[in-house]
Amino acid sequence: MASSMLSDCSSCAASRLLPLRRAALHPPPRFRPFPAAAPPQPRPLFVAAPPLPLLPRTRSMASFSAAAAASADPATVVADAPAAKIINGKLVAEQIREEVRVEVARMKDAIGVVPGLAVILVGSRRDSQTYVRNKKNACEAVGVKSYEVNLPEDCSEDEVIKHIETFNSDPSVHGILVQLPLPSHMNDENILNAVSIEKDVDGFHPLNIGRLAMQGRDPFFVPCTPKGCMELLHRYGVEIKGKRAVVIGRSNIVGMPAALLLQKANATVSIVHSKTKNPEEITRQADIVIAAVGVANLVRGSWIKPGAAIIDVGINTVDDPARPRGYRLVGDVCYEEASKVAGAITPVPGGVGPMTIAMLLSNTLESAKRIHKFE
Amino acid sequence: MASSMLSDCSSCAASRLLPLRRAALHPPPRFRPFPAAAPPQPRPLFVAAPPLPLLPRTRSMASFSAAAAASADPATVVADAPAAKIINGKLVAEQIREEVRVEVARMKDAIGVVPGLAVILVGSRRDSQTYVRNKKNACEAVGVKSYEVNLPEDCSEDEVIKHIETFNSDPSVHGILVQLPLPSHMNDENILNAVSIEKDVDGFHPLNIGRLAMQGRDPFFVPCTPKGCMELLHRYGVEIKGKRAVVIGRSNIVGMPAALLLQKANATVSIVHSKTKNPEEITRQADIVIAAVGVANLVRGSWIKPGAAIIDVGINTVDDPARPRGYRLVGDVCYEEASKVAGAITPVPGGVGPMTIAMLLSNTLESAKRIHKFE
Numbered sequence: 001m002a003s004s005m006l007s008d009c010s011s012c013a014a015s016r017l018l019p020l021r022r023a024a025l026h027p028p029p030r031f032r033p034f035p036a037a038a039p040p041q042p043r044p045l046f047v048a049a050p051p052l053p054l055l056p057r058t059r060s061m062a063s064f065s066a067a068a069a070a071s072a073d074p075a076t077v078v079a080d081a082p083a084a085k086i087i088n089g090k091l092v093a094e095q096i097r098e099e100v101r102v103e104v105a106r107m108k109d110a111i112g113v114v115p116g117l118a119v120i121l122v123g124s125r126r127d128s129q130t131y132v133r134n135k136k137n138a139c140e141a142v143g144v145k146s147y148e149v150n151l152p153e154d155c156s157e158d159e160v161i162k163h164i165e166t167f168n169s170d171p172s173v174h175g176i177l178v179q180l181p182l183p184s185h186m187n188d189e190n191i192l193n194a195v196s197i198e199k200d201v202d203g204f205h206p207l208n209i210g211r212l213a214m215q216g217r218d219p220f221f222v223p224c225t226p227k228g229c230m231e232l233l234h235r236y237g238v239e240i241k242g243k244r245a246v247v248i249g250r251s252n253i254v255g256m257p258a259a260l261l262l263q264k265a266n267a268t269v270s271i272v273h274s275k276t277k278n279p280e281e282i283t284r285q286a287d288i289v290i291a292a293v294g295v296a297n298l299v300r301g302s303w304i305k306p307g308a309a310i311i312d313v314g315i316n317t318v319d320d321p322a323r324p325r326g327y328r329l330v331g332d333v334c335y336e337e338a339s340k341v342a343g344a345i346t347p348v349p350g351g352v353g354p355m356t357i358a359m360l361l362s363n364t365l366e367s368a369k370r371i372h373k374f375e
Numbered sequence: 376m377a378s379s380m381l382s383d384c385s386s387c388a389a390s391r392l393l394p395l396r397r398a399a400l401h402p403p404p405r406f407r408p409f410p411a412a413a414p415p416q417p418r419p420l421f422v423a424a425p426p427l428p429l430l431p432r433t434r435s436m437a438s439f440s441a442a443a444a445a446s447a448d449p450a451t452v453v454a455d456a457p458a459a460k461i462i463n464g465k466l467v468a469e470q471i472r473e474e475v476r477v478e479v480a481r482m483k484d485a486i487g488v489v490p491g492l493a494v495i496l497v498g499s500r501r502d503s504q505t506y507v508r509n510k511k512n513a514c515e516a517v518g519v520k521s522y523e524v525n526l527p528e529d530c531s532e533d534e535v536i537k538h539i540e541t542f543n544s545d546p547s548v549h550g551i552l553v554q555l556p557l558p559s560h561m562n563d564e565n566i567l568n569a570v571s572i573e574k575d576v577d578g579f580h581p582l583n584i585g586r587l588a589m590q591g592r593d594p595f596f597v598p599c600t601p602k603g604c605m606e607l608l609h610r611y612g613v614e615i616k617g618k619r620a621v622v623i624g625r626s627n628i629v630g631m632p633a634a635l636l637l638q639k640a641n642a643t644v645s646i647v648h649s650k651t652k653n654p655e656e657i658t659r660q661a662d663i664v665i666a667a668v669g670v671a672n673l674v675r676g677s678w679i680k681p682g683a684a685i686i687d688v689g690i691n692t693v694d695d696p697a698r699p700r701g702y703r704l705v706g707d708v709c710y711e712e713a714s715k716v717a718g719a720i721t722p723v724p725g726g727v728g729p730m731t732i733a734m735l736l737s738n739t740l741e742s743a744k745r746i747h748k749f750e
Contacts, residue, residue, distance in 0.1 A: 189592070206592060210585030213635070214627045217564070217581060242650045244657075250638065252589045260588070263625065263646060268657065270645035271638060275617045282619075282643065 084342040087232050087311070093354035096231070100361045101142040107365075107374050108143070115368035116145040117175040117201065117360070118167040122160060122186070123153035128179045135177075138357045144364055147173060157186045161194045168196040174371055175201030175364035198371065201363040203227075204253065212260045220370075221363050226258035228355025229290050229311045230265070236344055238288065238309045241266040246286035248272045248279065248332065249293035254313055258290045279303070291332035301337030310338055310345040313352045460719040462607050462686070468729035471606070475736045476517040482740075482749055483518070490743035491520040492550040492576065492735070493542040497535060497561070498528035503554045510552075513732045519739055522548060532561050536569045543571040549746055550576030550739035573746065576738040578602075579628065587635045595745075596738050601633035603730030604665050604686045605640070611719055613663065613684045616641040621661035623647045623654065623707065624668035629688050633665045654678070666707035676712025685713055685720040688727045 108114050117139055121132050132148065139146035149163050160178070167173045176199045182188055197207055203221035211217040233240060245267035249255035255271065263269045267288060272279045283289055283303040291299050292313035304310065314332030331348030339345050346352055368374070483489050492514055496507050507523065514521035524538050535553070542548045551574045557563055572582055578596035586594040608615060620642035624630035630646065638644045642663060647654045649668075658664055658678040666674050667688035679685065689707030706723030714720050721727055744750070 206585030206589060207582045208585065209588050210581030210583065213584050213588050213631055214581060215625065215631070216627070242652050250590065252591070256588055256590070266648075266650040268645065268647060268651040270643065272643060273641075275641040276643040277617050 084310070084339045085236070085344040086339075087236050087309075087344050087346045087351060089228075089232060089346055089351040090354045092232060092235050093228075093358035095235075096355075096358040096362060097138070097142055100144070100358075100365050103365055103369075104143040107368065107372075111372060111374055113368060113372050113374070114143065114145050114172075115175070115364045116147060116170075116173045117177070117364045118147040118149070118170075118173045119177055119179060120149045120151065120160060120163055120167075121179045122151045122155060123183050125181075128181075132179055135357060135360065138361060139364075142361055144361055145172070153183050157190060160186065160191050164191070164194045168194075168199060171371075173199065174368040175199055175360075177202050177360075199367060201360060201367055203257070203363070209252070209257065209260075212257060212264070215264075221367070222261065223253055223257045224356045224359040224363065225254050225292075225313060225352065226261055226290075227363075228352055228359045229258055229313065230261050231355060231359065232311060232346065232352065233288065233309060236309070238344065240288065243267050243287040244285050245269045245288040245290070246272055246283045248283065248289065248291045248299065249313075251292065254292035255290075258292065258313075262288065262290070289333075293332050295332055296330050297332070297334040299333040299338060301334065301341050304338050304341040306341055307343035308341075310342045311352060312346050312348050315348055315353060459685070459714040459717040460611070461714075462611050462684075462719050462721045462726060464603075464607060464721055464726040465729045467607060467610050468603075468733040470610075471730075471733040471737060472513070472517055475519070475733075475740050478740055478744075479518040482743065482747075486747060486749055488743060488747050488749070489518065489520050489547075490550070490739045491522060491545075491548045492552070492739045493522040493524070493545075493548045494552055494554060495524045495526065495535060495538055495542075496554045497526045497530060498558050500556075503556075507554055510732060510735065513736060514739075517736055519736055520547070528558050532565060535561065535566050539566070539569040543569075543574065546746075548574065549743040550574055550735075552577050552735075574742060576735060576742055578632070578738070584627075584632065584635075587632060587639070590639075596742070597636065598628055598632045599731045599734040599738065600629050600667075600688060600727065601636055601665075602738075603727055603734045604633055604688065605636050606730060606734065607686060607721065607727065608663065608684060611684070613719065615663065618642050618662040619660050620644045620663040620665070621647055621658045623658065623664065623666045623674065624688075626667065629667035630665075633667065633688075637663065637665070664708075668707050670707055671705050672707070672709040674708040674713060676709065676716050679713050679716040681716055682718035683716075685717045686727060687721050687723055690723055690728060 104115060117135070119132050119135055121128055136146045136148060147167070151159060151163070160182075164176060164178070167176045176195050178191055178195065180188065182191060192204055193206075195202075195205065197205055197220055200208060201221050201224075203209075203212075203219060203223040208219040208221055211219040212222060240262060245259075245262040247255050247259040247262065247269065250259070250271050250273045255273075259269050259271050270282055270286070272282055273293075276282065280300075280303045283299065284305050286305060286308055288309045288311070289299065289304070290311045290313065294314055294316065296314070296316035296318050298314075299310075299312075310333055312331035312333040312335070314330075316330055316332070317327040318330050319326065320328040329349050331346075331351070333345070333348075335345065335347060479490060492510070494507050494510055496503055511521045511523060522542070526534060526538070535557075539551060539553070542551045551570050553566055553570070555563065557566060567579055568581075570577075570580065572580055572595055575583060576596050576599075578584075578587075578594060578598040583594040583596055586592040587597060615637065620634075620637040622630050622634040622637065622644065625634070625646050625648045630648075634644050634646050645657055645661070647657055651657065655675075655678045658674065659680050661680060661683055663684045663686070664674065664679070665686045665688065669689055669691065671689070671691035671693050673689075674685075674687075685708055687706035687708040687710070689705075691705055691707070692702040693705050694701065695703040704724050706721075706726070708720070708723075710720065710722060
């Protein structure tokens with residue numbers, strides 16, 4: 001009936017993309033959308049919202065996948081106009097790319113340095129090749145120099161590490177990422193740990209994660225997708241401090257770092273995962289929900305607190321014979337229902353997805369600025 | 376009226392103490408209290424408990440300190456017998472020390488290696504001197520060799536780091552800890568980062584914290600006090616998987632790593648902190664509460680879900696003219712009230728406090744075993 005897959009923004013491959021230190025790239029006056037760019041108007045959240053059509057339902061997430069996807073078929077949705085503000089990730093990502101482009105040009109003019117991003121691809125997975133090509137194109141569009149190494153599926157761990165070490169010591173490279181997943185004969189941990197902490201633009205190194213978790217410490221880089229989630233909240237004026245936040249999913253690349261970021265921003269954070277017994281009840285307490293679990297339409301309207309801000313990281317496919325490809329993309333949140341209850345919500349596609357590569361570019365720029373002490 | 380202070384188990388100095396990899400030191404059959412040692416009987420939690428005398432109260436923690444301490448004066452407490460199982464940290468700590476002693480002797484007999492712990496003390500704070508002396512005595516009692524360096528208050532950061540490096544390369548030293556707080560002219564981060572990750576028995580290195588946060592990774596060491604909290608839950612048979620857990624406080628040395636440990640054990644975790652608007656309401660949802668905030672009697676009976684397990688890390692002083700010293704020690708939890716509602720609770724003193732040094736000894740043993748590949 002419905003199939004669910006990990007996509008660019010929720011998979012390893014995907015979240016291999018974007019953060020930047022906002023303070024560096026976006027000084028406070030620029031946190032809001034550019035006035036000239038038909039900005040999304042921040043609207044106060046947590047205010048009056050239409051009554052929600054509560055669907056009493058309390059079951060564990062594990063049992064949810066297919067049923068959730070099925071019951072959210074568009075044919076069953078009442079055609080009301082959505083009440084929630086749509087958080088336009090495509091627009092924000094474009095703004096960030098433009099900001100990066102301007103900064104890259106300024107840096108080149110001032111000190112003659114061009115940020116460089118190196119991508120290592122092992123094997124010939126079609127999806128990985130697509131992601132790598134997208135990253136390369138995105139780099140070119142903003143003036144970031146990209147370097148690419150393609151290694152055969154059967155190459156050794158040592159060969160990959162040798163290439164990483166070459167990039168580690170190459171002063172024209174400021175960010176290094178290894179496209180995941182790696183072939184099964186390789187140890188991801190050994191390979192990712194070989195990336196210099198100063199060039200780990202993915203932010204996946206445990207040292208980065210530790211610094212993210214600790215008060216009084218700052219990571220060199222924040223993983224791209226969760227950083228993109230935070231950027232959307234910031235740019236749409238969603239208040240975080242003192243708010244209840246629920247993160248659904250606890251992956252190393254999205255859920256866990258997203259929870260740490262919300263915590264660092266002084267939200268009161270709860271993490272809901274596959275062993276949680278009452279995810280609906282807990283999620284309904286949240287002013288901010290970040291869903292990153294990879295289950296199509298898991299989060300129903302009844303899970304949402306009226307007025308809440310919903311960031312949907314999931315990109316899942318569900319069968320749809322009416323579409324030319326026979327499927328359509330949906331998030332972890334049932335958009336049709338949630339958008340009638342929430343105060344603000346990201347669509348899928350066009351929400352978090354476009355943010356990941358934008359934030360990867362920002363992280364690469366940030367790295368170059370830090371290495372060259374360019375303000 | 377009441378004063379609150381950080382004590383050995385909730386301060387930097389304190390939590391500079393204990394974890395061990397339970398799997399290594401305590402194979403499953405030994406997770407429960409020793410049958411021979413008049414063990415605390417694990418009792419099923421989350422079952423019928425007496426009705427709780429709810430005190431409607433919802434205010435932020437920031438406003439709580441003095442009022443909480445004052446209102447929990449023993450004179451105002453009804454003299455009912457406590458309903459909760461008392462989690463006897465003193466007894467468990469003694470068991471762990473005995474387990475360490477036996478293992479140290481076995482290791483010495485088998486391979487001739489004695490675990491060694493080095494402590495660096497800078498300056499002459501009385502409390503720090505006491506903590507260091509206690510650690511030294513604890514080492515001697517279980518056969519762990521202790522090394523101590525005392526440096527003057529005005530020594531340089533470089534001197535401290537030089538001593539750390541000497542211990543890093545000394546094969547007879549398996550654990551190194553720098554007693555905190557350090558003099559104000561020193562950068563804690565620089566100094567703590569100098570400790571070899573393989574000998575960081577405090578578990579405070581960001582790399583350790585990152586590995587603690589990540590799924591599929593394990594830290595070399597877990598910070599002593601939160602590890603002690605988990606050990607108490609395990610040894611008293613408190614089920615963690617799928618339970619709601621609330622950690623009150625988010626310090627780098629107790630609250631944050633405690634939350635990560637509970638999360639790793641598959642609890643659904645929420646962190647309550649000074650910016651949380653409704654700490655009482657959130658805490659009342661928890662089957663497990665770890666309070667580590669350093670505010671005397673903050674957590675009242677009304678905050679507790681009937682049958683919950685309460686781990687009280689706080690050690691605070693409140694004025695008490697009836698005592699010879701003019702004060703008494705209390706936790707972050709109002710014991711008199713909470714013990715009538717909870718299913719199990721740690722007292723203060725005699726709860727988490729004694730666990731910290733016990734777990735430091737365990738971590739040191741664990742380190743020596745790992746370095747010498749001794750099973």
